[in-house]
Amino acid sequence: MKIKLKRTRLYTNLILGLFWMILGMTILLTKDTYQWTDFGYAVVAVLYIGHFLYDLRNQYLIIENGTIRKNGLYEFRKKINLNDIHTIKLFAGVYTLKSIKKELKIDTTFIDIDSLGELNKLLKELNLEPGKTPWSK
Incomplete structure (x- = not known):
């Protein structure tokens, strides 16, 4: 996706x-x-x-084979396994996905509205512990 x-x-x-x-x-x-x-x-x-x-x-992100990858022409492609994510933070329109070894920042102001809905749905389905996502409050 x-x-x-x-x-x-x-x-x-x-x-x-x-x-x-x-x-x-x-x-x-x-x-x-x-x-x-x-x-x-x-x-x-x-x-x-x-x-x-x-x-x-x-495009901005590619989600496939259990990973989420951020594309950037002038930076290294950053990716993180969805299963390794233990915390999701949302501050000023930027999601920060954290695993033990990696951190991936996703700026939602760059994302198309329809795609943002798909991303939110995917992140909510990760079933993280309460208090470790912006939606648990």
């Missing part, structure tokens, strides 16, 4: 990539001589569009 990103988060990267591409092309087409810094706009555009494509394909 994939927990999807909000569309606004996805398409912001695409719009920024297109903006930098148009700006870079405008500068390159209007100048007679180029400096190496003029090509920086193209690099930034490629990075933003690449980030959009990566997020579109991988």
